[in-house]
């Protein structure tokens with residue numbers, strides 16, 4: 517993988533299926549160093565707060581997924597990663613030249629009891645007007661099926677938003693069983709990109725090793741959110757290109773910023 521972004525064939529696959537795996541975007545040694553950074557961070561956080569993020573509808577399984585939002589505020593290694601041109605070139609192939617950060621989240625599914633993610637679309641958690649939002653999952657170690665790899669319903673991004681009424685906005689398992697979704701096994705260094713309308717989830721980690729990932733959620737900066745929700749720290753940072761909407765009076769008002777001229781000083 518170079519910093520050239522997706523090939524024409526990869527883009528056609530993405531447009532058709534709503535996801536694409538970029539194999540070997542990071543070499544094994546870089547993935548290994550990031551894995552260590554993620555586990556070190558988790559080891560520090562666990563003393564201060566509950567970092568289990570298992571979803572409401574699977575609490576009964578007694579499984580666990582360790583998590584941290586906005587990891588770039590905890591380690592510069594992650595800050596460098598999210599602006600790495602090898603990565604942002606792929607995001608730009610999908611979104612367009614201007615790629616804006618929504619949020620990041622690290623997940624560690626521990627051995628034997630790593631929590632599954634129920635099938636869902638990301639849309640209900642942070643709906644946007646033009647649906648430019650995508651996610652990318654960096655794999656810092658291998659994620660075969662038995663380690664709870666991510667799974668997709670190919671082409672489901674074309675269905676548009678699906679109404680949900682579960683407590684965690686996941687889709688009903690009777691209609692959308694995880695086992696029926698297409699598994700997307702990955703190796704350390706692979707990155708999976710997918711649309712926020714693509715139905716996805718992942719299984720239990722029943723293996724003897726952890727599954728460590730970093731999810732980066734991104735959008736076109738000119739695609740406005742439909743409601744003020746999930747406004748996490750660091751949101752709005754540009755990962756590639758520029759934010760053409762940032763200099764309108766309206767945007768400045770919304771962000772609480774006052775133009776220097778209006779404030780009467782520089």
Ligand SMILES: O=C(O)CCC(=O)C(=O)O
Nearest residue numbers: 623633665666717718729
């Ligand atoms: O990492 C995974 O297995 C899935 C994560 C996910 O679907 C999410 O956070 O929305």
